Amino acid sequence: MQASTVVLGVIGADVHAVGNKILDFAFTNAGFTVINLGVMVSQEEFIEAAIESDAAAILVSSLYGHGDIDCRGLREKCQEAGIGDIRLYVGGNLVVGKSDFVQVEKTFKNMGFDRVYPPSADLNEEIAEIKSDLGID
Amino acid sequence: MTSDMRYILCADFGSTYTKLTAIDMQALKILGTSAAYTTVQTNILDGYADALALLEKDIGTLDYDKRLAASSAAGGLKMIAVGLVPRLTSNAAKLAASSAGAKLIATYSYDLSDAEVEEIFNHRPDMILLSGGIDGGNKEVILNNAEKIARIEYNFPVVVAGNKAVAGEAGRMLESGGKEAVITENVMPELNKLNVEPAKAAIRELFIRRIIDAKGLAEANAMMSLEIIPTPLAVFNACEALSEFGTLTAVDVGGATTDVYSMADGLPENAAVIEKGLREPFAKRSIEGDLGVRYSMESLIKEAGIDRIAIESGASPEAVTAHCKICTQDTSAVFPSGSTAAKIDNALAGECVRISMNRHAGRLETVYTNMGEVQLQTGKDLTKTKYLFGTGGSVINSSAPETIMAKALYSQVDYDILKPENPKIIIDKNNILTAMGLLTRVDKQSALSMMKKELMSEEDM
Numbered sequence: 001m002q003a004s005t006v007v008l009g010v011i012g013a014d015v016h017a018v019g020n021k022i023l024d025f026a027f028t029n030a031g032f033t034v035i036n037l038g039v040m041v042s043q044e045e046f047i048e049a050a051i052e053s054d055a056a057a058i059l060v061s062s063l064y065g066h067g068d069i070d071c072r073g074l075r076e077k078c079q080e081a082g083i084g085d086i087r088l089y090v091g092g093n094l095v096v097g098k099s100d101f102v103q104v105e106k107t108f109k110n111m112g113f114d115r116v117y118p119p120s121a122d123l124n125e126e127i128a129e130i131k132s133d134l135g136i137d
Numbered sequence: 138m139t140s141d142m143r144y145i146l147c148a149d150f151g152s153t154y155t156k157l158t159a160i161d162m163q164a165l166k167i168l169g170t171s172a173a174y175t176t177v178q179t180n181i182l183d184g185y186a187d188a189l190a191l192l193e194k195d196i197g198t199l200d201y202d203k204r205l206a207a208s209s210a211a212g213g214l215k216m217i218a219v220g221l222v223p224r225l226t227s228n229a230a231k232l233a234a235s236s237a238g239a240k241l242i243a244t245y246s247y248d249l250s251d252a253e254v255e256e257i258f259n260h261r262p263d264m265i266l267l268s269g270g271i272d273g274g275n276k277e278v279i280l281n282n283a284e285k286i287a288r289i290e291y292n293f294p295v296v297v298a299g300n301k302a303v304a305g306e307a308g309r310m311l312e313s314g315g316k317e318a319v320i321t322e323n324v325m326p327e328l329n330k331l332n333v334e335p336a337k338a339a340i341r342e343l344f345i346r347r348i349i350d351a352k353g354l355a356e357a358n359a360m361m362s363l364e365i366i367p368t369p370l371a372v373f374n375a376c377e378a379l380s381e382f383g384t385l386t387a388v389d390v391g392g393a394t395t396d397v398y399s400m401a402d403g404l405p406e407n408a409a410v411i412e413k414g415l416r417e418p419f420a421k422r423s424i425e426g427d428l429g430v431r432y433s434m435e436s437l438i439k440e441a442g443i444d445r446i447a448i449e450s451g452a453s454p455e456a457v458t459a460h461c462k463i464c465t466q467d468t469s470a471v472f473p474s475g476s477t478a479a480k481i482d483n484a485l486a487g488e489c490v491r492i493s494m495n496r497h498a499g500r501l502e503t504v505y506t507n508m509g510e511v512q513l514q515t516g517k518d519l520t521k522t523k524y525l526f527g528t529g530g531s532v533i534n535s536s537a538p539e540t541i542m543a544k545a546l547y548s549q550v551d552y553d554i555l556k557p558e559n560p561k562i563i564i565d566k567n568n569i570l571t572a573m574g575l576l577t578r579v580d581k582q583s584a585l586s587m588m589k590k591e592l593m594s595e596e597d598m
Contacts, residue, residue: 013506015411039411045413051221052222052270052328053270054270054274065507
């Protein structure tokens with residue numbers, strides 16, 4: 001596995017492109033090799049890119065409130081595709097409305113995500129955590 | 138521009154015919170063409186001599202400055218492409234082999250299974266293109282596949298165009314199995330970025346060095362001024378040259394396969410459309426081994442549906458079945474224009490054109506989001522291509538070639554397929570594309586002038 005390779009994209013029918021560009025910029029600057037799939041990325045595209053690039057993590061963004069539906073089953077599909085151990089991260093405005101983030105985090109962790117970030121997450125802290133998870137100093 | 142060459146002879150060694158085209162480079166015109174029956178089993182040079190005798194009867198004996206040849210004899214350049222993910226490196230390998238003029242017989246993905254290894258052995262390929270993993274990406278699968286391919290007890294060379302970190306190791310594994318391995322750049326160095334030229338060059342080099350001999354073309358090759366190239370590559374070169382006049386698509390309908398060429402960047406015509414997946418190359422060829430009007434008739438009818446052939450030709454389904462039987466027994470059968478059989482043949486050729494173009498062209502999908510309607514494009518948008526060329530025996534010898542070619546056009550039924558909407562349809566009546574493709578190798582400008590003169594009228598420009 002390539003510890004510093006990550007696959008990035010905005011899942012589902014979500015076309016929010018700005019955050020995606022910021023994440024690409026920030027992770028690239030932090031020394032990651034970013035495979036950026038852009039917006040409207042399906043689960044299959046994330047998985048195919050991760051297989052081909054031997055990525056250590058998939059970073060899923062979702063801004064439009066349908067993250068719950070879009071992300072379900074991603075971990076299971078990774079397992080079927082032979083990359084069940086890959087780290088999965090998700091962040092953004094994951095559900096509609098002002099839900100309690102503790103509940104949101106629980107929902108996504110139950111789906112098999114390793115870390116879940118709210119819209120207000122600090123990008124530098126996020127990157128530091130992910131680096132530590134992947135064993136990069 | 139005047140050329141210091143006077144006469145050039147172009148030869149196309151086919152599986153059943155050798156076709157010759159004599160060209161006057163000063164007058165920029167085709168002096169004559171001829172065709173004679175050949176088989177590799179006898180001697181390809183007999184067919185060449187027969188065709189030359191026929192040509193000389195027509196135009197006299199000339200002193201040719203250059204002799205150029207293409208070949209699709211002995212099954213053409215039979216290749217297999219192997220990659221990792223079907224939509225990614227397998228597709229890239231497929232595009233690279235196709236653009237090199239190969240007759241692609243199969244494409245495999247992921248770790249090869251025992252059954253697939255057996256299939257490869259049974260296919261007896263002339264060459265394999267092995268890819269897998271972007272640079273810096275997956276290493277295991279290409280190595281596993283190299284090891285499995287190395288053990289296949291049949292001698293073929295392998296072009297290794299996968300993850301650069303392990304390409305050398307994959308090559309050594311193949312060599313330990315007695316296979317020649319040519320290492321070249323990755324067909325997909327970065328995700329969704331194609332890099333087909335190095336693999337294409339490696340395939341060409343191997344074709345010249347190993348396949349020409351193996352196909353019994355060595356003597357013919359020795360008579361030529363430049364090495365023999367695969368016939369589809371000559372057509373590819375002709376299309377690439379023609380793209381100077383504007384974007385184009387071309388369909389070549391044969392007895393066994395149907396080839397589609399597109400020379401266009403294929404980017405979305407509408408700026409609001411989002412591109413998905415692999416951005417395909419400007420010059421793209423696809424080859425459909427299951428679509429042809431003779432050898433592949435059965436699979437064609439299965440795909441198109443017998444009722445559709447019946448409706449298109451105005452014949453009964455029973456007549457189509459009967460026709461199929463006759464043509465399977467006699468693959469060189471031709472029928473008088475206007476006969477039911479000829480109408481069925483036209484319908485079959487039309488279906489080859491329709492289905493192959495459906496597979497070649499990109500697609501537009503409309504997705505309804507809470508941001509409104511969004512359109513996604515995969516593959517090439519060919520709706521605005523300027524020209525549509527038709528070639529291949531069953532198109533050019535038909536009484537209704539334009540009707541056959543019109544099946545390539547955009548239609549409401551396949552509203553999501555980005556096929557040419559309103560191109561100028563041009564038929565390669567005198568079957569010159571292969572010869573012109575060969576000519577581009579020595580004098581591209583003259584080839585262009587001649588194609589303009591032979592194929593296009595003033596209003597086409």
